[in-house]
Amino acid sequence: MTDARVDPAGTRHLRALVTGASSGIGAAFAHALAARGRDLVLVARSTAVLEAVATDLGAKHGVRVDVVPADLARAGAVDDLVADVAARGIEIGTLINNAGFGTHGFFAELDAARERDEVAVNILAVVALTRAYLPAMVARRSGGIINVASTAAFQPVPYMATYGATKAFVLSFSEALAEEVREHGVRVVALCPGQTATAFFTDIEESRVGSARSAEQVVATGLRALETGRVVAVDGFANTMMTGSVRLAPRSLVRRVAARIERPSSLKPR
Numbered sequence: 001m002t003d004a005r006v007d008p009a010g011t012r013h014l015r016a017l018v019t020g021a022s023s024g025i026g027a028a029f030a031h032a033l034a035a036r037g038r039d040l041v042l043v044a045r046s047t048a049v050l051e052a053v054a055t056d057l058g059a060k061h062g063v064r065v066d067v068v069p070a071d072l073a074r075a076g077a078v079d080d081l082v083a084d085v086a087a088r089g090i091e092i093g094t095l096i097n098n099a100g101f102g103t104h105g106f107f108a109e110l111d112a113a114r115e116r117d118e119v120a121v122n123i124l125a126v127v128a129l130t131r132a133y134l135p136a137m138v139a140r141r142s143g144g145i146i147n148v149a150s151t152a153a154f155q156p157v158p159y160m161a162t163y164g165a166t167k168a169f170v171l172s173f174s175e176a177l178a179e180e181v182r183e184h185g186v187r188v189v190a191l192c193p194g195q196t197a198t199a200f201f202t203d204i205e206e207s208r209v210g211s212a213r214s215a216e217q218v219v220a221t222g223l224r225a226l227e228t229g230r231v232v233a234v235d236g237f238a239n240t241m242m243t244g245s246v247r248l249a250p251r252s253l254v255r256r257v258a259a260r261i262e263r264p265s266s267l268k269p270r
Contacts, residue, residue: 014093
């Protein structure tokens, strides 16, 4: 894959924008891209953490890193982010939609505002940022988007109902867009990690199944898919086998098995 920092006319210096870049998979994306010489725009809620990451990447790899703090659950946050980036004269050649979170529990008892925020970050921000930056990529006939979905996208996930549904959206959205832009020189990847050694799984301890892959392994899978033109990239052999088997099993069985795995310990089994 050619260096996406420069368009075919060689007139623009393009950056990679990474959301959720302060930790976990997002931070791993930032480090991997910086190691390849990519200048970056990093987005997350914590200004202090982002600035520390930016300083480290600049010192290690000599890249330019701009920090744009944003809470993507807030109405209007994406518009403000896009305007801020434009005001700095920055153009985006690669978009990594990584920001997201999950909730775990009996849906009827979960915090309603938190569930709405989950949809806002996991779906609405992905759609808005993609819509903001995709037209210029199409016009340049170059660019790439990685949307971080999940192995949860392949089946309903009782007790993580909102999370699983948002990731199913990301998977379908990414596949559809990949086909739309295939002839326009732009690549779209749905990256589907399973359990990963990040704070996400620390926050929802009971949802852990099997051994975890590292954030660096997940990122390598995503970047390799972007380079080779693969649209759906499931990270890890075991996860690939699992998602394949889910597609063959009866949906009723898949739902019940998932419910047994994800049922919180506070709920009595039926």
